[in-house]
Each structure stands twice: as structure tokens, then as C-alpha cells.
Amino acid sequence: MGHDHSRPTAAAPPRVRRVLIATVVPLFLVTLVAALVLWPRDAPSVGGGEDAARYHGTVTRVVTEPCPPTPEAPEGTTEGPCGTATVTVDTGPDAGQQVETALPAGPGSPRVEVGDEIVLVVLTDPADPTVSSYSIAAHQRGKPLIWLALAFAVAIVAFGRWRGLAALGGLAASFAILLTFVLPGIGAGESPLPVAVTGAALIMFVVLYLTHGVTAQTSVAVLGTLASLVLTGLLGSLATAFTHLTGYGSEDATTLSMFQADVDLHGLLLAGIIIGSLGVLDDVTVTQAATVTELARANPDLTRLQLYRAATRVGRAHIASTVNTIVLAYAGASLPLLLLLTADTRGISEIVTSEFLAQEIVRSIVATLGLIAAVPITTGLAALVTTAGRGGTPSRRPPRPAGGRDDALAALSGPRAATGATDSAAGPGRPGNTDPAW
Structure with missing residues (x-):
């Protein structure tokens, strides 16, 4: 929702408001009932064993040394860094004490320096449970994330003011x-598709009305978004069935199936398509509804069909840029996967048709088709609502007085030869000059 349409819109006629209320309110009530029916009541807890105790600490000293050669490592390579770090424990039973631990090594291990705030885990010796030691697990990221979130909130409110504050409220509601x-x-074993559709509908109602206000224009965007979400779900079901996708196309999905065997990964793939499409869908629908409103305000003589055609041209330009946005967003999130493809020795046709890449292609295509459908749906609804007060006929401006037009034509077509040089010498407002006085 990157467009600010804070300019107040004209009130819709009472008949139009009644129709919108009779349409939107039942849909909202159906969404609430579906949420109550699908609400998780006995969500199972995923048991992954007892987690090691974690405490905070600060690195006060780092000593590096050459790594000893290992027979497993290729010649000329090391798994460094090697050495020790002295850490002051900030929390836990040993708070205030200094402990010495080996520097973390291996791919993805944190690189620590003096002054770094880190997270310590307590590891127990399996042979002797009474013996334990500290190990560096990760950097503390709480404070940096808080500062980034504050900068984000300040920038949104400073630029959007009250509308920005409402957008932050909508974002919080979405995460909630x-x-x-x-x-x-989904974790409780419900079918992911109805849960995702219901959750997306709840997010849509809360975010759109909270951010853009309870207006006829917002209601049109809500109806367009909801219709496009349902269509996206249907297209996703058909596309995944047509391409025989199972949902096991990523390592994360395979790992999830090991911890929660009752999760429908195929449905989870569809749920991800719907949730991922929602953020772009509401942007398109709000923009189309606002475009029709502004066009009708700028030129009340436009008919319903003219409004639809003009706003659709705007929607085509918007979709053309949004398609690139969707593809690049998925590509950015899948950069490790794309890099892996460049190192794959299989043929390009075999790589493209593999499950882990085919599902990304299907995801992009289905989301794009849903966006394309959102433009005519929302634009048509907005044109109907905007012109409902005048029944689709143009509102004529009052005619101009005929005398003023005739006088102007006579002044322009009259002979100027008789005035001679008097016209050139006359100033504004003087005899012989038709220009009005300043």
C-alpha cells in the first residue's frame, strides 16, 4: 500500500452506501464465523528436545592461533578461526564472572571481536552430567533490531503523519x-488453504479500513481484493494440480514434515501464494479505486465506460511494473537456490521442471494472474459506484453565456486596418486595444 490517497472523497449516494453495506457486512460476518470455526484451540507443541540454557555475555578478550591440521580438511585449507575468547557473563547464575570459551568455527559461525554482545549456551558433557561449559552461539540482535524498528516507525509517521500511524497499526494487526x-x-492440522484465505480476508478488512478509512472507495477496494484472493486460490489449486506439485520442493518444507507429519505441505504452498499475493493485491485495488474517483472528480462528464477505460490504462501501467516487482521479490528470496542452479550439472530443462524451481515459477505466475484480474474487477466496481448517483450518464456543466463567446469571436475577426498604428501604440485598457486591463 504505497499510495497515499488522503484527499477526502465525495460522499456516495445513500442508495450506493446501502448496497455496499449490504455486500461488505455479510462478507465480514462470514469471515468472522470462518475464523471462529478454524481458530486453533489445541495447537500441539512441537517437541524438539530440551533446549540448552542461553545467557547473555560480552566479549572482553580474543586470542587467535593457527589451527591444527586435520586429516578431513583438504590441503591448504583450515576451518578457522581457532583460539579462545574471554567473555563476561551478564545474565544467569554466573553473572559477573569471566569464562573462557573456544572461538566458534565452521560455516555460518559468528565472528566475534572485543566488545561484541553475544549469546552463550551451556553445554553438558554427556559422559559426566556434572561437567558443563559455555559456548558462543550467536550475536545479540535485540538492540539493533529495536533501533531499526524505531527508525522505520519514525520515518513512516514523519512522512505519512496520521495515515502513517494508521499504517503501522495495520501492520501490527497483520502480524497479530x-x-x-x-x-x-496450520500447525494444529487444519487445512492450510481455508486458514490462509480466512486469515488474508481478516487482514484485508482490518488493514484497508484502518489505513484508508470507512468510505465507499475503500469498500470497493475490499470487494476487489476479496474477489482476487478467491480467484488466486482457485488458480493456485488448478496450477499446482496441473504441474503435480507436492509442496516438498524446499529443505524447509522437508524439515517441517519431519517435526509435524500432519501438516499438508501442498496446502501450505497454496497458503503461501495467497498470503504473499495479499500485500500487492491491496495496493493495486486501492490504486484503481482511487484512480476512478479522481478521474470522475476531475471530469464529471466522463461516462461509466470512459471512466473504466481510462482507469484501466492506469492499471495496465501499474501491473507492468508490479509483475517485475513480484518476480524480483521471489528471485531475491531465492538467491541461494539460483546460485545452486548455476553449479548444477543437469540440463536446463531438467532443472526448470524440478519441484523446487517449478513451485517458484507457479507461485510467480499465479500471483501475477491474480493481480491482472484485480484491475478489471476493481475498476468495474469503482466505475459502477462512482457513477451510480447519476445512473451512468454524464453530468453536464451549465452552458456558457452565448453573448460572451460571440463578442470574443467578433473582436478576433473584426478589421484591424482602420485602427492603423493606434492599435500598436495603445496600451492595455486604452481605446483601440482589445486586451483587458491588468
Whole structure:
């Protein structure tokens, strides 16, 4: 929702408001009932064993040394860095004490320096449970994330003011619905597709009305978004069935199936398509509804068909750029996968048709088709609502007085030879000059 349409819109006629209320309110009630039916009540806890105790600490000293050769490592390579780090424990039973631990090594291990705030884990010796030691697990990221979040919120509010504050409220509501309904519902074994559609509808109602206000224009965007979401779900079901996708196309999905065998990964793939499409869908629908409103305000003589055609041209330009946005967003999130493809020795046709790449292609195509459908759906609804007060006929401006037009034509076509040089010498407002006085 990157467009600010804060300019107040004209009030819709009472008949139009009644029709919108009779349409939107039942849909909202159906969404609430579906959420209550699908709400997770007995979400299972995923048991992955007892986690090691974690405490915070600060690195006070780092000593590096050459790594000893290992027979497993190729010649000329090391798994460094090697050495020790002295850490002051900040929390836990040993708070205030200094402990010495080996520097973390291996791919993905944190690189620590003096002054770094890190997370320590307590490891127990399996042979002797009474013996334990500290190990560096990761950097503390709480404070940096808080500062980044504050900078994000300040920038949004400073630029958007009250509208920016409402957008932050909508963002918080979106995360709340995802964390309290969508994810626990799927984790509890519910079918991911209805949970995702219901959660996306809840997010849409809250975010759009909170951010853009309870207006006829927002209601049109809500209806267009909801219709496009349902269509995206249907297209996703057909596309994944047509391409025989199972949902096991990523390592994350395979790992999830090991911890929660009852999760429908095929449905989870469809749910991801719907949730991922929502953020771009509401941007397109709000823009199309606002475009029709502004066109009708700028030229009240436009008919319903003219409004639809003009706003659709704007929608085509928007979709042309949004398609690139979707593809690049998926490509950015899958850069490790794309790099892996460049090192693959299989043929290009075999790589493209493999499950882990085919599902990304299907995801992009289905999301794009949903966006394309959102333009005519929302634009048509907005044109109907905007022109409902005048029944689709143009509103004529009052005619101009005929005398003023005739006088102007006579002044322009009259003979100027008789005035001679008097015209050139006369100033504005003087006899012989038709220019008005300043």
C-alpha cells in the first residue's frame, strides 16, 4: 500500500452506501464465523528436545592461533578461526564472572571481536552430567533490531503523519493475525488453504479500513481484493494440480514434515501464494479505486465506460511494473537456490521442471494472474459506484453565456486596418486595444 490517497472523497449516494453495506457486512460476518470455526484451540507443541540454557555475555578478550591440521580438511585449507575468547557473563547464575570459551568455527559461525554482545549456551558433557561449559552461539540482535524498528516507525509517521500511524497499526494487526491464527491453525492440522484465505480476508478488512478509512472507495477496494484472493486460490489449486506439485520442493518444507507429519505441505504452498499475493493485491485495488474517483472528480462528464477505460490504462501501467516487482521479490528470496542452479550439472530443462524451481515459477505466475484480474474487477466496481448517483450518464456543466463567446469571436475577426498604428501604440485598457486591463 504505497499510495497515499488522503484527499477526502465525495460522499456516495445513500442508495450506493446501502448496497455496499449490504455486500461488505455479510462478507465480514462470514469471515468472522470462518475464523471462529478454524481458530486453533489445541495447537500441539512441537517437541524438539530440551533446549540448552542461553545467557547473555560480552566479549572482553580474543586470542587467535593457527589451527591444527586435520586429516578431513583438504590441503591448504583450515576451518578457522581457532583460539579462545574471554567473555563476561551478564545474565544467569554466573553473572559477573569471566569464562573462557573456544572461538566458534565452521560455516555460518559468528565472528566475534572485543566488545561484541553475544549469546552463550551451556553445554553438558554427556559422559559426566556434572561437567558443563559455555559456548558462543550467536550475536545479540535485540538492540539493533529495536533501533531499526524505531527508525522505520519514525520515518513512516514523519512522512505519512496520521495515515502513517494508521499504517503501522495495520501492520501490527497483520502480524497479530498471522501469529495468533494463521500459523497456529496450520500447525494444529487444519487445512492450510481455508486458514490462509480466512486469515488474508481478516487482514484485508482490518488493514484497508484502518489505513484508508470507512468510505465507499475503500469498500470497493475490499470487494476487489476479496474477489482476487478467491480467484488466486482457485488458480493456485488448478496450477499446482496441473504441474503435480507436492509442496516438498524446499529443505524447509522437508524439515517441517519431519517435526509435524500432519501438516499438508501442498496446502501450505497454496497458503503461501495467497498470503504473499495479499500485500500487492491491496495496493493495486486501492490504486484503481482511487484512480476512478479522481478521474470522475476531475471530469464529471466522463461516462461509466470512459471512466473504466481510462482507469484501466492506469492499471495496465501499474501491473507492468508490479509483475517485475513480484518476480524480483521471489528471485531475491531465492538467491541461494539460483546460485545452486548455476553449479548444477543437469540440463536446463531438467532443472526448470524440478519441484523446487517449478513451485517458484507457479507461485510467480499465479500471483501475477491474480493481480491482472484485480484491475478489471476493481475498476468495474469503482466505475459502477462512482457513477451510480447519476445512473451512468454524464453530468453536464451549465452552458456558457452565448453573448460572451460571440463578442470574443467578433473582436478576433473584426478589421484591424482602420485602427492603423493606434492599435500598436495603445496600451492595455486604452481605446483601440482589445486586451483587458491588468
